[in-house]
Amino acid sequence: MASTVLYIAATVLLAQSTVAFNCSTPPIYVDIHKRAVHNSPIFQYGSFIGVGTPAQNHSLWPSLSQNHTSFAGKDYCNNSTLKDCADATGGTFITSESTSFTGNDKLQSLDSGSNFTGALAQDTLHLYTHYFETDGASQTLLENSTVEVASHGNINPGIVGMGLSSTVLQDLAAQGLIAARTYSLYIGQGFDRAGGAVNGSNTFGGYDSGRFQGDVHRYAMTTSDRNPLSVKVKDIIITNTADPSSNVSLFDTSKFPSSSAPTAFDAQLTTDQYPLSLPYQITQNFISHLGAQPDNTWGDNSLKLKNAFNGTLSIVLDDGFTVTIPPEVLMNASNITPIQDRPKDSDDAPFYLSTAFLSQVYVMMDFESFSFYLAEAVQKNNAVMPITFCPKATPVAYVRPKQSAWVSQGLIGAVIGGVLGGIGIAITAYCFWVGWARKHANRRQERELEAGQRRKLRSLQMEVEDVPEFDPPPKSATPFFWKKR
Template identity: 65%
Template sequence: MPSLAFFVSATVLFAQSTVAFNCSTKPVYVDIHKRAVHDSPVFQYGSFIGVGTGETASATSAQNHSLWPSLSQNYMSFGAHSYCQKSTLSKCADSTGGFYSSNQSTTFIEYKDFKTLDADSNNTLEGYFGQDTLRLYTHFFETDGASQTLVENSTIEVATSGAIVPGRVGMGPSSTLLQDLAGREMIAGKTYSLYIGQGFDRAGGKVNGSNVFGGYDSGRFTGIPHQYPMNINNVNPMSVRIKDIVITNTMSGTNQSLFDTKDFPDMKSAPQTFEAQITTEQFPLSLPYQITQNFIKALNGQKDNYWGDNSLKLAQNHNATLSIVLEDGFTVTFPPEVLRNASNITPIQNRDEDDNTPFLLGSAFLGQVYLMADYDSNNFFLAEAVQKNNMVMPVTFCPKSTPEAYERPKQNQWQSQGLIGAVIGGVIGGLGCIGALYCLYVSWLRKSDERRLKRDLARNEAAKLEQMDVEPAPSFEGPPTKSVKEKVMFWKKG
């Protein structure tokens, strides 16, 4: 029988493994969609986050922005008003996510001689650092008001020049926002989930996205999530290995693998599985040169740079899907409207033969999957995204646990096919019809009785009139002609 010391030590170990994370802490949900941003005349797509405090110290005095999620950057960054003067960003004035004025915030404090953690990660932003109050807005529906989560004295970067969108949510492995939230016990741990959506111009869709700090939206994905280890040595720490890419003709149902040497004899041997890094820094996918050439041959693709990202264009109207098969069997499928948009532009980027940069799965990939990252265990999860989610269900993502998708109540065959409702509806409808017919029958009986009663009364009246004979008036003798005395005398004489 185990000793008391055994139970005490086991209890202590269990307590040590659970006390570190308060998994009852609710997550912070921040939506992603187009909205008005500070000092910009256009609506911009991004995460609804404010920064700074005005003289009134209220939410209305904050400078609200639409920040683009970044899986490599570690800092929250905001574009200064001078950013577009030196930037090479296309349509810069309408693409910054808003403009930030540090001198208009009473809570901003600039850091001197600050050394950034992003210096060795191909960061293209330049500027200065400091601390300010962040306002994470929880805004479930566009028609509803937003609530805010204040993160005071949080490190931010004020970008003054660069080639990318400066307004960014830094969600890299050393994210200062996650450290602030988890360190202040505002979330359960350094966990984060992202659905980037398709409501921005390059994607050309209407589905909005979301961030969940310390949690995930259980209604945003389906199936069992697939787990992968992070490689924190990469600029983009989340990477997967791809073993096949298949094009499926939606009309004929035929499949064509871009790895098949029979369909593409230019390849001397079948390609090996390759690693691709997941990123939000670009929209298209950058695949190995030979795979890209096979894609061009399979769909008659051609070079194009309409969006400035070297995405390929299809010469003909192909109706097909593209499926990326990961090493563990998880398959991500691009539907026809994503593989070829209204302008025939694809989410596949052209690649030169001597290009030695990492292979990338851009925002087009994240538009089809739900990503959940656990920076406490350096693991992340991918699952099939639910594109149109009518319910927002953020739940806590406890570190070192596996997220679970929301399961709708199970229904038997009668329920799933609506037969119970049909039967109940039929029964209720039948009873209603019977009740209505009964009421009509009762009403008819009443009217029939009334008519019968009127007829009976009429007959009785007629019968009574027939039985009533008029009797003639009786005849009476006239008054006597002689007096009584004379009569008496008469009787005496006789």
């Protein structure tokens, strides 16, 4: 009896959890690339999101730690130390131009330790789905969503907050616009610091199955941290591209005898900075091995190599998932690396696998079960394939249809090539035969004409009469009238 009750209770709970999420609701895809933004003279890289009525266009940078979606107010740059502020805020939000803007003093901030201050309000967000730059965009309206309008600070405040308590994700789920509080991100490489050309994407309530490949690795969120996505790094390996066997582990004390033995460490995933921030000893081993030195060209204390290096850096997580930073990312055209200098007495501060790391990774987050997934990113996908990300489900990468042995081994091509080649040979032979036959017929006709002409000539010759000759009679018998005169 007890087992029956437990079974019924479990069935009811399962039914309730299933009914709570309408997993037939399609996701909302929002691309990330450069575009014109409100009240700015240049194109800026970010998520294609607008605010207000009528909409003011913005490019918002995804943040895995901030919860509010925020915009720079019209006076932000007058009160900010942000470098090139007017060209780096993702656009300016002028509240007086929006008829749907509503201030609300009762709203409480969900973010602490932010590098800017502002006021919370409510307005309509425009989430633009724009699969390809050459195509037009459609929009999803998220009405009465909580936004923050920044007034003072020293960072780019144009941010779509995707932290643990993301207001945009909560509002989308509450209004039934997505199946649940799930979200996926590929940050891309199309921004100035990365110096690449690959665009990124957000997928609210889903994931892009064509943007990642290989095995998907699951991790638990650390809900006590401002950056809830945390992984354990057990090794970092540098490989010279010219010699793939030249692997050097930055954990190897035999290679770096003056260092203490490094141990596996926890690192947080973040989009708040570009360079990776690694433990001091690991950073020193990197400096020693590649001849790196401090540099602050980008204002982020990235290390710079004295000499060019064509190699990769592979980060190995404790479950075996390995993320390899390619040569063009490990060292840019100015020899600047994505590794940040680290003070000696700073190992109490968090370690970060930052935007440089995420440029090679597709990350999928399930805030309903507080878990996230990592997979190798497909840098250039030929098609966008958004799929609903139902809570507790494991994302699955798009797999191309299996090819038969004829296709995979190129036998169909060989057969088609053989058939076409045979047809070509047959056509060539036929044309040759037709030409020969025509020439042969012409020659035969010429011979027949010549023979006919000869026969006609002979016939004409036979029609001419020959005049007969008569011998004169003997003289003794010549009559008088046969007298020769």
